[in-house]
Amino acid sequence: MNNVTYTPVKAGIHVVVFRTVMKKEKSNRANDLGRGKYKSVKKVIAEKTLDGWEAAYAWSNQFLV
Numbered sequence: 001m002n003n004v005t006y007t008p009v010k011a012g013i014h015v016v017v018f019r020t021v022m023k024k025e026k027s028n029r030a031n032d033l034g035r036g037k038y039k040s041v042k043k044v045i046a047e048k049t050l051d052g053w054e055a056a057y058a059w060s061n062q063f064l065v
Contacts, residue, residue: 002045004060009049013056017046017063 007014023041046063050056
């Protein structure tokens with residue numbers, strides 16, 4: 001799942017698109033390799049600074065899947 005954050009900056013709006021993934025960590029114990037905790041990992045897939053809100057929304061909509 002992709003998420004978008006908007007941050008107003010002096011030159012315009014900085015948009016960061018990131019994907020949130022649940023990643024499983026391996027267990028340290030040898031007999032419990034299949035077990036492990038899930039943790040949320042954010043991976044940034046795109047960043048851009050745009051002039052206006054309309055442009056920022058239009059550009060980021062392609063990533064909202």
